[in-house]
Amino acid sequence: xxxxxxxxxxxxxxxxxxxxxxxxxxxxxxxxxxxxxxxxxxxxxxxxxxxxxxxxxxxxxxxxxxxxxxxxxxxxxxxxxxxxxxxxxxxxxxxxxxxxxxxxxxxxxxxxxxxxxxxxxxxxxxxxxxxxxxxxxxxxxxxxxxxxxxxxxxxxxxxxxxxxxxxxxxxxxxx
Amino acid sequence: xxxxxxxxxxxxxxxxxxxxxxxxxxxxxxxxxxxxxxxxxxxxxxxxxxxxxxxxxxxxxxxxxxxxxxxxxxxxxxxxxxxxxxxxxxxxxxxxxxxxxxxxxxxxxxxxxxxxxxxxxxxxxxxxxxxxxxxxxxxxxxxxxxxxxxxxxxxxxxxxxxxxxxxxxxxxxxxxxxxxxxxxxxxxxxxxxxxxxxxxxxxxxxxxxxxxxxxxxxxxxxxxxxxxxxxxxxxxxxxxxxxxxxxxxxxxxxxxxxxxxxxxxxxxxxxxxxxxxxxxxxxxxxxxxxxxxxxxxxxxxxxxxxxxxxxxxxxxxxxxxxxxxxxxxxxxxxxxxxxxxxxxxxxxxxx
Numbered sequence: 127x128x129x130x131x132x133x134x135x136x137x138x139x140x141x142x143x144x145x146x147x148x149x150x151x152x153x154x155x156x157x158x159x160x161x162x163x164x165x166x167x168x169x170x171x172x173x174x175x176x177x178x179x180x181x182x183x184x185x186x187x188x189x190x191x192x193x194x195x196x197x198x199x200x201x202x203x204x205x206x207x208x209x210x211x212x213x214x215x216x217x218x219x220x221x222x223x224x225x226x227x228x229x230x231x232x233x234x235x236x237x238x239x240x241x242x243x244x245x246x247x248x249x250x251x252x253x254x255x256x257x258x259x260x261x262x263x264x265x266x267x268x269x270x271x272x273x274x275x276x277x278x279x280x281x282x283x284x285x286x287x288x289x290x291x292x293x294x295x296x297x298x299x300x301x
Numbered sequence: 302x303x304x305x306x307x308x309x310x311x312x313x314x315x316x317x318x319x320x321x322x323x324x325x326x327x328x329x330x331x332x333x334x335x336x337x338x339x340x341x342x343x344x345x346x347x348x349x350x351x352x353x354x355x356x357x358x359x360x361x362x363x364x365x366x367x368x369x370x371x372x373x374x375x376x377x378x379x380x381x382x383x384x385x386x387x388x389x390x391x392x393x394x395x396x397x398x399x400x401x402x403x404x405x406x407x408x409x410x411x412x413x414x415x416x417x418x419x420x421x422x423x424x425x426x427x428x429x430x431x432x433x434x435x436x437x438x439x440x441x442x443x444x445x446x447x448x449x450x451x452x453x454x455x456x457x458x459x460x461x462x463x464x465x466x467x468x469x470x471x472x473x474x475x476x477x478x479x480x481x482x483x484x485x486x487x488x489x490x491x492x493x494x495x496x497x498x499x500x501x502x503x504x505x506x507x508x509x510x511x512x513x514x515x516x517x518x519x520x521x522x523x524x525x526x527x528x529x530x531x532x533x534x535x536x537x538x539x540x541x542x543x544x545x546x547x548x549x550x551x552x553x554x555x556x557x558x559x560x561x562x563x564x565x566x567x568x569x570x571x572x573x574x575x576x577x578x579x580x581x582x583x584x585x586x587x588x589x590x591x592x593x594x595x596x597x598x599x600x601x602x603x604x605x606x607x608x609x610x611x612x613x614x615x616x617x618x619x620x621x622x623x624x625x626x627x628x629x630x631x632x633x634x635x636x637x638x639x640x641x642x643x644x645x646x647x648x649x650x651x652x
Contacts, residue, residue: 197340198340198341198344199344200344208343209466209468210341210343210420210465210466211341211343211465211466211467212340212341212343212344213339213340213341213344214335214337214341214455214457214463217457217460217463217467217470218457224467227467228460228467228470228528231467231468231525231526231528232471232526232527232528232529232530233502233526233529233530234529235471235526235528235529235530236459236528236529237459237460237528237529238457238459238460238461238462238470238471238472238528238529239461239471239529239530239531239534240461240471240472240474240530240531240532240533240534241442241445241472241531241532242456242461243449243454243456244446244449244450245449245453
């Protein structure tokens with residue numbers, strides 16, 4: 127569809143009711159920006175988003191990769207469909223998205239209260255049991271580094287993010 | 302003990318001997334546990350599933366959960382045996398219907414069972430007659446400790462015991478109390494119980510738990526919150542607030558029926574007895590409703606020559622898998638309904 131004013135592609139479509147009459151307008155981005163009564167499109171990207179994209183791009187970490195578990199391959203949307211996680215690590219991988227869900231399901235709770243195993247010395251990064259296939263140390267470290275990187279970016283700690291990025295590159299180079 | 306030996310009697314939880322057993326049928330607690338280092342079952346390969354099953358079977362049997370324990374390999378078990386275990390509340394319906402390596406360890410007195418490879422690697426359950434919340438919790442916690450001394454459970458500093466579904470995460474504890482509430486149903490006040498339960502974030506379900514309708518005036522009340530509240534806290538709320546209140550309501554409704562609507566009450570009870578003593582074809586759902594009224598009549602001493610124990614046994618033994626096991630053959634449709642009616646007539650006219 128062509129713009130009402132010029133011959134460019136129309137990307138803004140407006141429907142207005144004036145004195146009971148329906149008026150439709152089709153405009154290109156420039157004409158829309160110039161015309162009155164059209165909400166201005168978001169022109170600029172915030173600086174932290176730019177930086178996030180930059181760091182992500184240079185660390186080999188895309189935004190989507192952050193929401194896939196490296197251990198079992200489950201993605202957030204797969205979890206939302208089935209309601210089931212694929213492995214214990216998902217609770218760390220999706221911790222941020224999960225927290226509000228848990229609060230809704232558990233009367234606003236955010237932390238466990240109650241019994242714990244006598245041998246619980248580990249945190250979320252539970253060591254694999256003896257029966258589980260042993261993983262080479264490096265591949266265990268990489269997901270952690272990536273997670274820390276994502277967290278550093280989120281906290282806008284770019285100095286630390288850059289360091290982590292270098293560490294990730296180095297580890298990947300060695301593999 | 303073998304599975305076949307179970308068919309002739311009711312399990313401990315149906316003996317009708319526990320505290321408050323005129324209203325509380327049973328107390329059930331379960332814990333969900335997973336083994337660290339293995340994927341949850343939705344993502345486990347066939348091989349990992351088999352590994353888990355054989356390892357967990359070995360541990361569960363070595364742990365002496367009870368003086369005598371038997372194990373049923375559910376992948377190999379015929380459908381009727383799996384159904385039998387569901388009717389006895391020893392396994393869940395999904396566990397019976399699932400595929401792949403899985404099983405259940407059952408204590409001889411049927412107060413405890415451990416499902417292997419259900420939704421979580423382990424689902425431990427304790428089932429007791431009447432209202433026995435503290436005893437049930439004590440027993441299950443001890444079993445949990447025994448298993449934990451051999452296994453590395455997936456545990457998280459923030460989220461507690463990790464489960465396949467986050468609705469169970471934290472304690473992994475589900476407390477379910479099965480109640481018989483015929484008077485509240487008859488006086489139309491049962492909705493009040495539902496609303497009160499909902500306000501306390503409790504679920505009300507039917508005879509077989511999740512996804513089942515309430516039949517024969519049996520209602521299962523269970524907690525939904527597993528994160529941020531300790532086991533003792535949840536048990537305590539059931540013991541001190543929720544269940545006593547519902548028991549009071551039901552007692553009140555029973556007294557009202559007894560004082561103000563005696564004839565209507567007797568009519569319900571005697572009709573139920575009449576049908577059960579005379580019918581030639583009985584469907585399983587109809588049987589539940591009739592037995593429910595009969596049970597109320599016995600508890601209110603409107604009927605004196607039938608024991609609660611007999612009624613409890615009939616509840617169990619007239620269900621499809623039990624009936625077919627007792628008869629020793631496959632029964633469908635009218636044949637099954639006829640066998641059910643025959644069995645009940647014989648039991649109720651005989652004593």
